Amino acid sequence: MPIPTDSITGLLLAGGRGMRMGGVDKGLQTLRGEPLALHVLRRLAPQTGALLISANRNAQRYAALGAPFNAKVIADTLPDFPGPLAGLLAGLRAARTGLVLSAPCDTPGLPEDLAARLADAxxxxxxxxxxxxxxxxxxxxxxxPVFALMRTSLADDLAAFLGAGERKVRAWYARHTTVEVTFADERAFYNVNSLQELADFERK
Incomplete structure (x- = not known):
């Protein structure tokens, strides 16, 4: 029996420093006249129940982007932008469902069956x-690895992992039973890392 959509909380990860974009807030950079984060939210929203946006800057702007989707903005509880695991931890703590589906804010083409395929696996x-x-x-x-469906019961273990100074996503996954789902379309997971890449992506 398929896992119902409303048992999954969507988590948009937009809390990074954007260093490869010169320090700008990556999710707020525009593609076809709209912020990257909005493109991702549109893809994520139909696949999940509640939505969360992990953002450490520009919370009001993200709140405005998330308003049509009833998305709540949350921030890392750890200082100094320690990476995507901190955003995942904030999402696992804030979710009111048993599962969280995470996706980065710079992947506007994420698959429309992402949640279903990960949930089945x-x-x-x-x-x-x-x-x-x-x-x-x-x-x-x-x-x-930042595209993932995970159980919210992992929050305490993740907090301990981060508390020990660890930061690597795949190292944390290795502590748990993890299944990898293969997708044929690599372009769907293309992430925009620089302003030049964003300009190239828009031209294509």
Whole structure:
């Protein structure tokens, strides 16, 4: 039986420093006249119940973007932008569902069946975390660990992991039963890392 949409909280990760974009707030940079984060929210919203936006800057602007989706803005509880795991922890703590689906704010083409496919794999494997891999035409595998469906019961373990000074997403996943789901379209997970990449993406 499929996992119902309303049992999943969507988590948009927009709390980074945007260092490769010169320190600008990545999710607020525009693509086709609209913020990147808004493109991602539109893709994420139909796949989940409640929505959260993890943002450490410009909370009011993100609140305005999230308002049509009834999304709540949350911030890291840890100082100094310690990375995506801090955003995940904030999302796991704030969620009122048993599952959280995370996606970064700079991936406007994320698949419309992301939640369904990850949920099916999580359920079938009785796993704690389901994450994404892609295979390109040369049969090269790429991992996309920030796209993940995970159980909110992992929050305390993640807090302990971060409290020990650890920051690597895949190292934390390795502590738990994790299943990887392969998607054929690598372009759907393309993330925009620089203003030049954003301009190139828009031209294409």
């Amino acid at each position: 999580l359920d079938a494997a009785r796993a704690d975390i389901a994450t994404v891999a892609t295979v390109n035409a040369q049969h090269e595998v790429s991992m996309h």
